Every structure is written in C-alpha cells, then in structure tokens.
Amino acid sequence: MGNETADIVIIGGGIIGMSIAHQIARRSSLDIVVLEKGAGLGEGSTGGSSAITRQRYTQIESVRVARDGNVIWRNWSEYTGLADPVGRLHDIGVLWMMDDDPGAVAADGARLVAEGIDAVVVDTAEMQRMFPGVSACMVPFDLTGETDHVCADGVSFLVERDTGFFDATGALLDVANAAKAGGVDVRMRTEVVDVIVAGGRATGVKLADGSGIDAGLVINAAGPWCNRINVMAGLETPWDLAPTRIQVIYRDLPSVVPRPIPVIADAPGGVYFRPEAGGGQIILGSILEEDEIEDADPDDYNAAADRAFIDLKIHALHHRLPDLPYVGIPGGMASLYTVNRQDVLPIVGPTSIEGFAVVNGFSGHGFKESQTIASMMAQWITRERAVFDTDVPMSFFSIDREPIETEDHNVLA
Ligand SMILES: Cc1cc2nc3c(=O)[nH]c(=O)nc-3n(C[C@H](O)[C@H](O)[C@H](O)COP(=O)(O)OP(=O)(O)OC[C@H]3O[C@@H](n4cnc5c(N)ncnc54)[C@H](O)[C@@H]3O)c2cc1C
Structure with a gap:
C-alpha cells in the first residue's frame, strides 16, 4: 500500500504547531495534518507555560510580535470562530x-x-x-x-x-478545535520517526507504526524535541537550540x-x-x-x-x-x-532543505508569540492575508540571519 498524502505535515501539536494549522486553515483549503506523539495535548512546553502575554521586550520587532498577538488574545472568540472558547485573556496588567x-x-x-x-x-x-x-x-x-x-x-x-496572561491549555484546546473545524486532521499518539529527504527536498515523514505520509511541506514544530527532527531531516544549522x-x-x-x-x-x-x-x-x-x-x-x-x-x-x-x-x-x-543560546529569538521559516521549515527555539516567549508567528507562516505558505495578520516580516527570525546583538539572554530579554 502506498503512503497517504497531504499538502502540509506539521510535526508537533503544541501551541506553535496547532496555531500554524489554524492560521493556514482559516485562509486556504490546503490539506493539513498535525502529528502529535502525546496521548493528550500540551505534554510539551505549552502544558507547563505561565502564558504571560506581556509586550515589553528589548527588540522592537519582538514588542510588535507580542502586541499583534495581544490583539488576538483580546479577540479570541472572533479569531478562533468559537462561540464559547475555553481560554481567555486575564488582562490584569x-x-x-x-x-x-x-x-x-x-x-x-x-x-x-x-x-x-x-x-x-x-x-x-x-x-x-x-x-x-x-x-x-x-x-x-x-x-x-x-x-x-x-x-x-x-x-x-x-x-x-491591556494584557496579563492567558490560560495556556485553554488556548491550545481552542486552537485545536478551531483547526479541526477548519478541516485540519489532528492525530494524537502519532510519532514521527523520520523525515524523508530526496535530492535536497523533503517529501514526507515516516511514522512509528511504519506508515508514511507524503507532503509538499514538512514543518518542524516539535518544541524541545526540535533538534531530533532536524537531525532526521539532515538539516545543518548553526543555531544552538x-x-x-x-x-x-x-x-x-x-x-x-x-x-x-x-x-x-x-x-x-x-x-x-x-x-x-x-x-x-x-x-x-x-x-x-x-x-x-x-x-x-x-x-x-x-x-x-x-x-x-x-x-x-x-x-x-x-x-x-x-x-x-x-x-x-x-x-x-x-x-x-x-x-x-545565540540570541534567545526563535528561528522561523524555510530552510536550506526545500519543503522543510522550522519554527523552533522560543525560549520563554513562545506562548505569547504563537499566534503572530503562525500568521507569518500562513502568509508565507498561502500568500493570502487574513484578519488579525501581523506586518512584522518573518525574515527577522529567519534561519539565515546573523544572531541579533543583545545584552540580556535571560527570559525577559
Ligand atoms: C515553565 C514555563 C513557563 C513559560 N512561561 C511563558 C510565558 O509566561 N509566556 C510565554 O509566552 N511563553 C512561556 N513559556 C514558553 C512557551 O510555553 C513555549 O515557548 C511554547 O509553549 C512552545 O510551544 P511549542 O508548540 O513550540 O512546543 P511544545 O508545546 O513543546 O509542542 C511540541 C510538541 O511536539 C510534539 N512532538 C515532539 N516530537 C515529536 C515527534 N517526533 N512526533 C510527533 N510529535 C512530536 C511534543 O509531544 C509536543 O507536544 C514558558 C515555558 C515554560 C516551560
């Protein structure tokens, strides 16, 4: 039997992977599969997150990413299309x-x-x-x-x-439900064990049960497991995550x-x-x-x-x-x-391997940045704009950038 096929495979159903799926689904009819090895959602960083949505950062681009995300947190029901979402913004300041x-x-x-x-x-x-x-x-x-x-x-x-914190697991549940309502196929207990690359191009993934999915684009949204996925793909990157x-x-x-x-x-x-x-x-x-x-x-x-x-x-x-x-x-x-370790900012977008993209290395910022980063990815993939989109260029976080000079490397940098 041949492999299944999809337009996009997203590895990791944390807040980053699931939000990218939602952001693509809300502006396209692309066939998207999210593969999550956990039995339940939020077994990675997202489940432990303090989910603070502050907007003060050292880099002005990071301020804008957090600000544009905060607009979404403030309009969560409209953004997710859910009449009664589980998560909400606690704008306690x-x-x-x-x-x-x-x-x-x-x-x-x-x-x-x-x-x-x-x-x-x-x-x-x-x-x-x-x-x-x-x-x-x-x-x-x-x-x-x-x-x-x-x-x-x-x-x-x-x-x-105008901000404070969000319910991390509530947000994840909501964005998963919104993605599913948009036609995204979310699979739990489904572990990716290999990324198939042929002739410098990713063509799909292999799963722990031995089956495979062919895809036009494979996205590494595996949180703390991201290095393993990059090794599977044979991606050489200077970034120390x-x-x-x-x-x-x-x-x-x-x-x-x-x-x-x-x-x-x-x-x-x-x-x-x-x-x-x-x-x-x-x-x-x-x-x-x-x-x-x-x-x-x-x-x-x-x-x-x-x-x-x-x-x-x-x-x-x-x-x-x-x-x-x-x-x-x-x-x-x-x-x-x-x-x-180099500049405490994530790496986001396409890589030297055609058809293989990364969204990794968020330090303590990935919850609040998730919706804006997902907006960047969805704009790049679909070439379509949607309500609540950010204008911050994805290139700021590109894998090809030079490390950005920063005095602080702590979680508030
Ligand atoms: C204690 C703590 C406090 C934090 N506080 C804040 C905060 O206040 N504000 C803020 O903005 N951010 C905060 N963060 C950071 C934020 O939570 C993370 O940056 C964000 O959750 C990262 O999401 P993710 O989707 O990339 O990763 P994850 O949530 O880890 O998701 C990755 C998923 O990939 C799955 N996966 C991995 N490998 C495979 C595979 N081979 N096959 C299939 N699935 C796989 C994992 O099971 C996991 O569910 C905090 C983090 C922690 C730990």
Missing part, C-alpha cells in the same frame, strides 16, 4: 519593577506607547493605589537572608494595562493579601509571578539566566521542582507581597522550553 532610574522607566514607557501599547508610567503612590498589596521596594537583596535588608521604595514603575529545564513554584494566595495582584516582573527579587486563573494561588518563576538548566533530555528530566529552588525563591514573593502569610509548603514543578 503587567507591573514592571525593573529599573530604579526614572529616566529609563519613562523611556521604556514611551517606547511601548509609540507602538500602540496601553502602557503608563506611575509614581509609587499611584502604583500602590492600583496594587495595594504590592511593596514598592527596589533595593536588591540576598534571598538567603544572610545579610540584612532594609526596604526603600522605588520612584517610578511601568504598567502595561537547548532544551532547558525551568522551574515554577505555586503558593496559595489567601484573601488577607490585598487585591488586585497583577503580573509582576520583579528585578530586585529576580523573579516574575502572577495569580492563577481562579485568583487563589500564585505561580512564580525565575527571571535569572543562572536558573535555566540547559541541555535537558526532553524524554528524561526531573519534572519536580527542587526543594532548594523553592526554599530560596519563595522569599522574593514574600518580600514583594508583605501581607502574604508564611504558612504551608509551597508546591512546584519543572518543564522545558527551548533556548536559542
């Missing part, structure tokens, strides 16, 4: 406590406002009127508590008012802590955190490069958070939310994202 220099904060705010983002610079009194449970201290401190810390308030803060273990902590957020609590990027504590969707819990992660544990094996890594990590980082949360009682044992977990 993002409070940036990154810099104690008022000039730098003002310049940062002006940069975002110029891009059409609803950002505002506030003084300490206004910040605490908006978020009464949040300490304004901007003095860096030693989380071990071995040296004394005396709090002193900062002067000005940046707030993004590292599956990286990332830990997050959960702590109850009792009602004694004054609300509202926004998403907070906390430079003095070296952490970010946000309330969970129900509002009764906090999720906290590190913003420090030193806490990214690179070269993890995506099939064999410790998915529990380290006790030492929890015991240390939790102090940053209590410093920022002084009314949070020290009670109970915080929980935690670890999952993976894929860091592009």
